[in-house]
Amino acid sequence: MRQDKEEGSVNLSRRLLLTAAGAGGAGLALGALGHVAYAGQLSEPVPSDRIPFYGEHQAGIITESQDRMHIAAFDVQTEDRQELIELLQEWTQAISAMTQGQEIGEGGALAGSYDAPPTDTGEALGLTAARLTVTLGFGRSLFLDGKTPRFGLAGKLPEALIELPHFRGDMIEAQRSDGDIIVQACADDPQVAVHAIRNLARLAFGKANVRWSQIGFGRTSKTTAQQSTPRNLFGFKDGTDNIVAEDTAALEQNVWATKDSTDQSWMVGGSYLVARRIRMHIETWDRSTLGEQENVVGRLKGSGAPLSGGDEFSAPDFAMPGRGGPIIPKDSHVAVVHPSAHGGARMLRRGFNYTDGSDGLGRLDAGLFFIAFVNDARTHFVPIQRAMSASDAMNEYLRHTSSGLYAVPPGIQEGQYLGQQLFESA
Amino acid sequence: MNKFLAPAALISLAAMTLTGCTDNTTSAASGDGTISVVSTADACTVSANQVPGGTLKFNVKNEGSAVTEFYLLAQDGLRIAGEVENIGPGVSRDLVVMAPAGSYFTSCKPGMVGDGIRAPFTVTESAGGQSVSADRASLQKNATDLYSAYVKDQSEQLMRGTQDFADAFAAGDEQLAKKLYAPTRMHWERIEPVAESFGDLDPILDAREADLEKGEAFTGWHRAEKDLWSPAGYTKLTKDERSKLAAQMVKDTKELQSRTTKLTFTPDKLSNGAKELLDEVATGKVTGEEELFSHTDLWDFQANLEGAKIAYEDLQPLLAGTDDQLDAQLKKNFTALQEQLDEHRVGEGFKYYNQLTATQIKDLAAGVDALSEPLSQLTAAVVK
Numbered sequence: 167m168r169q170d171k172e173e174g175s176v177n178l179s180r181r182l183l184l185t186a187a188g189a190g191g192a193g194l195a196l197g198a199l200g201h202v203a204y205a206g207q208l209s210e211p212v213p214s215d216r217i218p219f220y221g222e223h224q225a226g227i228i229t230e231s232q233d234r235m236h237i238a239a240f241d242v243q244t245e246d247r248q249e250l251i252e253l254l255q256e257w258t259q260a261i262s263a264m265t266q267g268q269e270i271g272e273g274g275a276l277a278g279s280y281d282a283p284p285t286d287t288g289e290a291l292g293l294t295a296a297r298l299t300v301t302l303g304f305g306r307s308l309f310l311d312g313k314t315p316r317f318g319l320a321g322k323l324p325e326a327l328i329e330l331p332h333f334r335g336d337m338i339e340a341q342r343s344d345g346d347i348i349v350q351a352c353a354d355d356p357q358v359a360v361h362a363i364r365n366l367a368r369l370a371f372g373k374a375n376v377r378w379s380q381i382g383f384g385r386t387s388k389t390t391a392q393q394s395t396p397r398n399l400f401g402f403k404d405g406t407d408n409i410v411a412e413d414t415a416a417l418e419q420n421v422w423a424t425k426d427s428t429d430q431s432w433m434v435g436g437s438y439l440v441a442r443r444i445r446m447h448i449e450t451w452d453r454s455t456l457g458e459q460e461n462v463v464g465r466l467k468g469s470g471a472p473l474s475g476g477d478e479f480s481a482p483d484f485a486m487p488g489r490g491g492p493i494i495p496k497d498s499h500v501a502v503v504h505p506s507a508h509g510g511a512r513m514l515r516r517g518f519n520y521t522d523g524s525d526g527l528g529r530l531d532a533g534l535f536f537i538a539f540v541n542d543a544r545t546h547f548v549p550i551q552r553a554m555s556a557s558d559a560m561n562e563y564l565r566h567t568s569s570g571l572y573a574v575p576p577g578i579q580e581g582q583y584l585g586q587q588l589f590e591s592a
Numbered sequence: 593m594n595k596f597l598a599p600a601a602l603i604s605l606a607a608m609t610l611t612g613c614t615d616n617t618t619s620a621a622s623g624d625g626t627i628s629v630v631s632t633a634d635a636c637t638v639s640a641n642q643v644p645g646g647t648l649k650f651n652v653k654n655e656g657s658a659v660t661e662f663y664l665l666a667q668d669g670l671r672i673a674g675e676v677e678n679i680g681p682g683v684s685r686d687l688v689v690m691a692p693a694g695s696y697f698t699s700c701k702p703g704m705v706g707d708g709i710r711a712p713f714t715v716t717e718s719a720g721g722q723s724v725s726a727d728r729a730s731l732q733k734n735a736t737d738l739y740s741a742y743v744k745d746q747s748e749q750l751m752r753g754t755q756d757f758a759d760a761f762a763a764g765d766e767q768l769a770k771k772l773y774a775p776t777r778m779h780w781e782r783i784e785p786v787a788e789s790f791g792d793l794d795p796i797l798d799a800r801e802a803d804l805e806k807g808e809a810f811t812g813w814h815r816a817e818k819d820l821w822s823p824a825g826y827t828k829l830t831k832d833e834r835s836k837l838a839a840q841m842v843k844d845t846k847e848l849q850s851r852t853t854k855l856t857f858t859p860d861k862l863s864n865g866a867k868e869l870l871d872e873v874a875t876g877k878v879t880g881e882e883e884l885f886s887h888t889d890l891w892d893f894q895a896n897l898e899g900a901k902i903a904y905e906d907l908q909p910l911l912a913g914t915d916d917q918l919d920a921q922l923k924k925n926f927t928a929l930q931e932q933l934d935e936h937r938v939g940e941g942f943k944y945y946n947q948l949t950a951t952q953i954k955d956l957a958a959g960v961d962a963l964s965e966p967l968s969q970l971t972a973a974v975v976k
Contacts, residue, residue, distance in 0.1 A: 450874055455972070475682040
């Protein structure tokens with residue numbers, strides 16, 4: 167959002183960083199600016215729009231949800247373990263640079279050989295880091311080709327990295343689903359997110375290629391307590407009851423793989439990413455009455471409060487009687503997927519609205535690119551999706567067109583590469 | 593309310609009217625004429641108790657802690673002139689009702705129990721304003737009676753047709769079964785929202801294979817379709833399997849038919865049903881996904897369109913004189929879409945979906961959208 171940039175005038179642009187480096191340091195460059203606009207804000211030591219890359223967990227999970235996303239799944243062409251590791255090392259280096267607002271490669275976009283293509287593609291020059299995070303995960307097919315282990319990873323496949331089943335009504339397109347490696351790039355500036363995926367794809371040529379990719383233009387969840395609840399393309403607030411970064415207990419219970427919850431030591435501190443491209447029949451939805459829309463969702467369109475009353479964050483009262491059944495209909499979305507109907511299982515949802523042009527019949531190909539992080543899809547996604555596909559009134563307006571599940575390894579320290587725990591675990 | 597209790601109710605109402613009857617006529621509706629109602633556990637505060645006739649709009653706010661309802665009752669205290677149900681705590685809902693001059697009662701029913709908290713309410717002759725037919729309620733009843741009869745007729749024909757289809761299919765007479773498939777399904781498709789309202793019967797009679805989870809039995813019309821127009825690599829059903837499938841279809845359709853005789857309808861069910869039929873065309877038929885193997889999607893299209901048109905025609909008297917513009921628009925667009933579809937008629941049927949060009953499909957989709965938009969306005973027009 168533009169507002170972020172104005173507020174964060176301290177944000178160092180790539181060009182500024184370059185200049186600063188050339189002149190011997192960022193402090194000097196900032197000092198040299200001598201600009202009124204920067205004056206009051208110099209006290210902030212780290213530009214607010216750079217998300218630290220290193221840490222216990224990968225960034226881009228509990229990071230306050232950015233506004234844009236470009237996600238891509240890669241298939242690994244090489245069967246050589248060392249080559250795969252080299253790719254992950256190269257990617258790690260590039261990601262650590264891009265998330266800090268820097269160009270990638272030795273010469274970057276402009277300073278390399280005149281007779282060679284630039285190592286950075288350049289479209290992010292002059293832009294800030296825009297809170298870019300890049301999150302990596304491994305699909306089941308990275309571990310196994312049918313039943314044959316790949317890359318010497320026999321015995322390393324987590325039990326929780328299952329093949330997602332076919333759910334009722336699924337219209338899954340294989341060419342939009344699965345993949346060996348998932349790369350989720352999120353940023354507040356779409357160009358920064360696209361730049362990240364584009365440059366990682368470029369580094370991968372010869373070792374891995376893009377299987378599918380998807381752009382999301384607007385966040386559909388709140389992942390911190392103070393973040394506002396956004397709306398999805400049905401016009402309803404989405405992610406009201408999401409797990410937020412501050413709720414460490416809920417994260418431990420539902421999101422992070424722990425010693426107790428995973429059979430693979432390399433996954434401790436990691437998570438699982440579920441991806442579903444859910445097309446919305448927005449034209450028929452738009453023709454449904456407000457009454458039907460609210461009964462389908464189980465919440466008020468304006469405030470987001472449950473139909474049983476209160477405000478957005480009031481707990482729904484599924485027992486409150488209404489005429490002809492509970493006031494929150496049993497087949498409403500909130501009743502079908504609510505944690506109380508699933509033994510308390512919750513997901514950290516981090517999806518994005520998408521529009522991919524139109525479908526040739528005069529309708530927008532639009533919907534929700536659903537992303538959730540859970541510690542085990544067998545308990546935290548499959549039962550909930552199964553219930554939804556069986557009895558959610560919202561199904562009338564939805565079509566699931568892609569499906570994917572990926573093991574997201576934990577974060578790393580400086581000097582390590584993403585996924586190193588997998589390749590070096592005993 | 594039980595008729596037997598009516599006199600007692602009348603007496604209590606009369607008593608209430610007497611005791612509450614000081615000279616307190618208020619006509620304080622808001623600037624746009626909206627009458628505000630606040631419902632609490634023990635009060636029903638209405639901002640006006642006398643308004644000019646025409647289209648009345650009540651905004652009912654529930655300030656209690658249980659679900660409430662609001663009624664506008666006729667002078668007899670029994671007949672419902674308008675109602676709004678399921679108003680959750682803290683929620684506001686509108687009731688729009690066309691009321692002719694006369695004496696009424698307003699009534700809030702917090703907790704949905706008892707006779708409600710009632711107060712007299714007067715609608716005066718509107719000075720040069722909108723005149724309202726006194727028998728709007730009877731027009732609504734007429735519409736639902738007509739539609740109810742239509743549903744019964746279609747489900748009877750569906751039953752007979754299914755029996756004939758099942759006989760041919762079980763006997764292995766593929767030629768006859770294929771001939772009967774699409775015309776018989778039209779009876780289902782004409783009343784599809786009704787059929788789909790039986791959540792247990794719909795999947796076993798009309799599910800497509802993708803609608804099922806692994807391990808669930810694939811039965812009903814589309815199983816028979818796949819067997820008749822079998823794709824490459826498909827293993828055909830044995831004679832026994834065919835007989836079993838056919839017998840199940842007959843049994844389930846009988847159950848469906850028997851349940852439809854017990855259904856009751858309201859005007860909004862008709863209008864929303866018409867909208868849903870067009871939704872079905874938009875998402876399943878015009879995309880060719882309903883009849884993946886037989887490609888008889890245009891038969892279904894025609895039947896969905898007919899079913900929607902019947903609902904509209906049954907409701908049409910409620911539009912006449914009150915929303916002529918919508919009426920004219922619907923009439924025009926129903927005709928236009930039918931003409932478009934007629935271009936694809938072949939003999940007694942239609943072209944198969946896979947014989948249509950991309951341009952023809954896009955044109956049909958645009959026609960569906962053109963009708964669907966005004967059709968989505970029908971509910972608000974007929975419930976008042």
